[in-house]
Amino acid sequence: MAIIAGRLTPGLLQITTIAAGSLRVKYKQFFSGVAISSLLYDGVLVLIGFLASRFPGSNQADYKIWLLFGMILIVTIMWPAIILMSRNKNKNITISTD
DSSP, X not given: OHHHHHHHSTTOHHHHHHHHHHTTOOHHHHHXXXXXXXHHHHHHHHXXXXXXXXXXXXXXXXXXXXXXXXXXXXXXXXXXXXXXXXXXXXXXXXXXXX
């Protein structure tokens, strides 16, 4: 899930990819993170385009505000979800002392 958050955060797209390779993240986890982040990001853009085509006078619309709103919404939803998932994952890890 950190891959999803990193790829959706402006400026961290390439850094996330390099860090995942350096940390030897499993290919399946990396691929699923990239796929989910791409679906979210592109889904927002497609939704903005769809909504813009449905409103009359869409030629005068300011799409930068819609794009900013969509990105803020994604980050607002994704960060708490990632934090909760990482906390649950850490609870399941047990350290055995032999």
